Amino acid sequence: MLSTALKSKLAKQHLLVADAPQMISLLESYLRDMGAKTIYRATDGRAAIEALNTPGMRISAVIYDMNLPRLDGLEALKLVRRNFGRLPFLMLSANVTKESIAAAAKLNVDGYLAKPFTVQQMERRIVGLMRATVASDDGAPEAPTEQAAEADAEATDDTWSI
DSSP states (O other), rough: OOOHHHHHHHTTTTEEESSSSHHHHHHHHHHHHHHHHHEESSSHHHHHHHHHHHHOOOOOOOEETOOOOTTTTTHHHHHHHHTTTTEHHHHHHHHHHHHHHHHHHHHOEEEEEEEOOOOHHHHHHHHHHHHHHHHHHHHHOOOOOOOHHHHTTTTTTOOOEE
């Protein structure tokens, strides 16, 4: 369960969720239960990048499926890092491999979550994103290492975060 302070912080964030329509609905439900109020949706990679480039959107964190059509997660993460710096980025994937985790870690992803996941796993990743938003306000968060990503790929819940 998120603390009142984290729920309050999450309520002020503008989240971009990029995934398949059914998954977006599920994620949006989870995020709203956690306190999120402003959630933008994108069902393909190009729409996600267009949302990021839209003046006035003020997106503060991205939740992105690794295998999204028109721009996969790694390509999107490269663009985000190049154009938006340390904007917090949570990668989701149903096909987790050590290689995909390592590639995302090299691009300084802020978290990685394997599908299917529980509400508790999602909450832990959202807490990580909230910490990353604080760190991005105060300086860049510590980048994940490939060794940490590989070790976490073998974790029992198949999830990874910083």
